[in-house]
Amino acid sequence: MPSKSQSTSSQDFAKMDRQDQLHLGFQALHAFEAKHSRLPRPWNKEDAAEVVALAKEKNASSAKPLESLDEKLLSGLAHVSSGSLCPMQAVIGGIAAQEIMKVGAGAIGCELLKNFAMMGLGAEDGCIYITDMDVIERSNLNRQFLFRPWDVGRMKAGTAAGAVKKMNPDVKIVAHENRVGADTEHVYTDDFFEALDGVANALDNVDTRREIEYPLRQLHF
The missing domain is CATH 3.40.50.720 (NAD(P)-binding Rossmann-like Domain)
Structure with a gap:
C-alpha cells in the first residue's frame, strides 16, 4: 500500500480500487524477487501462490489495509511478470x-x-x-x-x-x-x-x- 506521504488516483472509475490492488501486487513481486533473486516463473502456480501470500502479509501490515484482495488479479500479475514469448x-x-x-x-x-x-x-x-x-x-x-x-x-x-x-x-x-x-x-x-x-x-x-x-x-x- 502507499506510504503516508503517497496517494493513488483512480484511472478507471469502473474499477475504483484497482490501483491499490496493483500497487500491493507490485510490492509483493518486489518482495518475491528480493527473496528468490528472480521473478515468478511464467504461469507457475506455486510462485503465484507465494506472491498472493506476500501480498496478504503486506496488506495486513499496512496502516490502511484493503478489505479484500483480488487473488485472481494478483495471481495473473505473478503469472506474466517475467514474460514468456516464443x-x-x-x-x-x-x-x-x-x-x-x-x-x-x-x-x-x-x-x-x-x-x-x-x-x-x-x-x-x-x-x-x-x-x-x-x-x-x-x-x-x-x-x-x-x-x-x-x-x-x-x-x-x-x-x-x-x-x-x-x-x-x-x-x-x-x-x-x-x-x-x-x-x-x-x-x-x-x-x-x-x-x-x-x-x-x-x-x-x-x-x-x-x-x-x-x-x-x-x-x-
Missing part, C-alpha cells in the same frame, strides 16, 4: 496481415498508433482504421507527440495517420472522423467489426468506452 510468434506477429480499428487519436491513441506502425501492423495485406472527430488544439501538443504547432486546427485522425506513414510508409491507414456510437451504427456495422483482427480503445472516458465495448461483447469479440 521467438517465432514475435516474428510472425510483426509481419502477418492484421486489420485493426483504433478509436481515439489523443495522447493514448498517438502512442498506440506509433507502436502499431513500428510493429508492422497494417502492412502487407493489413489495414489500420482510426477514427476521432476532434481537432488538434494547442494544449494537445505537450502530450500528443504526433502533432506539431502547424497542425493546430486540423483533424486528429488524418494528421496522426499522416505522421505515422512517415515513420513506416508500408503501413496502410484509413482515417475516419466519426464518433463510434448509436449514430454511426450504419458505418461500424457487425460486418465491419467481424472483419477486424482487433479493436484498440484509446478513449479517456468510461461512458464512451462502454459504448464501444457493448457491440463487441455481443459479437464475442
Whole structure:
C-alpha cells in the first residue's frame, strides 16, 4: 500500500480500487524477487501462490489495509511478470496481415498508433482504421507527440495517420472522423467489426468506452 506521504488516483472509475490492488501486487513481486533473486516463473502456480501470500502479509501490515484482495488479479500479475514469448510468434506477429480499428487519436491513441506502425501492423495485406472527430488544439501538443504547432486546427485522425506513414510508409491507414456510437451504427456495422483482427480503445472516458465495448461483447469479440 502507499506510504503516508503517497496517494493513488483512480484511472478507471469502473474499477475504483484497482490501483491499490496493483500497487500491493507490485510490492509483493518486489518482495518475491528480493527473496528468490528472480521473478515468478511464467504461469507457475506455486510462485503465484507465494506472491498472493506476500501480498496478504503486506496488506495486513499496512496502516490502511484493503478489505479484500483480488487473488485472481494478483495471481495473473505473478503469472506474466517475467514474460514468456516464443521467438517465432514475435516474428510472425510483426509481419502477418492484421486489420485493426483504433478509436481515439489523443495522447493514448498517438502512442498506440506509433507502436502499431513500428510493429508492422497494417502492412502487407493489413489495414489500420482510426477514427476521432476532434481537432488538434494547442494544449494537445505537450502530450500528443504526433502533432506539431502547424497542425493546430486540423483533424486528429488524418494528421496522426499522416505522421505515422512517415515513420513506416508500408503501413496502410484509413482515417475516419466519426464518433463510434448509436449514430454511426450504419458505418461500424457487425460486418465491419467481424472483419477486424482487433479493436484498440484509446478513449479517456468510461461512458464512451462502454459504448464501444457493448457491440463487441455481443459479437464475442
